[in-house]
Amino acid sequence: MREKEFEFIRTLVYEHSRINLGPDKRELVAARLGKRLRARQLTTVQDYCTLLQQDRDDEELAHLIDAISTNHTFFFRENAHFDFVRTQIVPEMLARRTQDRAPAFNAWSAACSSGEEPYSLAITLHEALPESGLWPWKIEATDISHRILAKARAGIYRSDVVEKLPPAMLKTYFQRGVGPQEGNYRIRPAIAARVSYQHLNLLDGEPPFTAPFHVIFCRNVMIYFDRPTQEELVNKLTRRLLPGGYLLVGHSESLTGIRHRLQMVRPAIYRLPPGVTP
Numbered sequence: 001m002r003e004k005e006f007e008f009i010r011t012l013v014y015e016h017s018r019i020n021l022g023p024d025k026r027e028l029v030a031a032r033l034g035k036r037l038r039a040r041q042l043t044t045v046q047d048y049c050t051l052l053q054q055d056r057d058d059e060e061l062a063h064l065i066d067a068i069s070t071n072h073t074f075f076f077r078e079n080a081h082f083d084f085v086r087t088q089i090v091p092e093m094l095a096r097r098t099q100d101r102a103p104a105f106n107a108w109s110a111a112c113s114s115g116e117e118p119y120s121l122a123i124t125l126h127e128a129l130p131e132s133g134l135w136p137w138k139i140e141a142t143d144i145s146h147r148i149l150a151k152a153r154a155g156i157y158r159s160d161v162v163e164k165l166p167p168a169m170l171k172t173y174f175q176r177g178v179g180p181q182e183g184n185y186r187i188r189p190a191i192a193a194r195v196s197y198q199h200l201n202l203l204d205g206e207p208p209f210t211a212p213f214h215v216i217f218c219r220n221v222m223i224y225f226d227r228p229t230q231e232e233l234v235n236k237l238t239r240r241l242l243p244g245g246y247l248l249v250g251h252s253e254s255l256t257g258i259r260h261r262l263q264m265v266r267p268a269i270y271r272l273p274p275g276v277t278p
């Protein structure tokens with residue numbers, strides 16, 4: 001791919017997703033564009049750039065962002081976060097729910113990829129808040145990629161993706177596929193129903209939620225953004241937290257060097273102090 005073409009793709013991707021593709025990503029971008037070129041039956045990256053320039057309804061742009069973004073995820077990734085939800089966040093929020101006037105426990109998986117993160121959280125909350133009448137809970141899950149959201153909504157995973165889970169958990173929360181679904185597992189409908197998926201570019205306008213969140217997972221997405229974008233995003237997420245609510249980021253994503261109003265509770269766990277309005 002020529003420098004001019006890389007610059008064009010890089011700028012377009014940045015403008016639409018804020019994913020910051022450094023010069024070291026040229027090879028990676030070229031490899032990922034191969035799929036789009038084949039899909040559009042084009043032979044050169046130059047032809048693909050021309051197509052993007054003529055792409056009035058942004059349809060190909062959505063495919064480009066899909067092809068570029070990294071969706072790597074897995075069940076109970078950075079498991080300490082799920083332990084923290086179960087042992088700290090839920091008991092603390094349960095004790096404060098009357099004072100908070102919070103009719104439900106609200107969680108948001110802000111870059112949910114193919115669903116492993118929100119479903120891990122749903123399993124955690126199901127076990128931490130078991131009695132159905134005790135306190136309702138729900139999870140909002142968003143991602144910029146339409147393709148990956150379709151996979152998350154389907155909730156179907158290959159056996160090698162789920163077989164590392166404890167057998168009792170696999171049995172309780174997944175259905176084993178039969179016939180054409182042999183070798184796959186599907187998250188059980190009662191757990192899947194707790195998660196609402198919607199498409200959202202985190203950097204585009206305000207998120208469409210009204211109720212404040214007790215916890216927001218925004219993990220392993222900020223690494224793709226530059227510092228000003230990370231700062232904008234952290235402050236946008238902070239405005240969606242309930243006072244005393246938690247923001248969980250990926251373990252390699254520190255908020256050092258970012259201006260924000262959160263307290264660090266431990267690495268990758270931040271909290272909006274109680275009494276502070278978001």
Ligand SMILES: C[S@@+](CC[C@H](N)C(=O)[O-])C[C@H]1O[C@@H](n2cnc3c(N)ncnc32)[C@H](O)[C@@H]1O
Pocket residue numbers: 017018019069070071072073074077110111112113114117142143144145148200201202203218219220221250
């Ligand atoms: C590496 S995955 C992380 C998934 C999960 N949070 C985890 O930690 O396992 C990053 C996700 O961020 C999404 N993403 C990238 N830019 C985004 C943006 N501007 N708005 C919303 N989602 C975005 C990608 O589509 C991808 O699914």
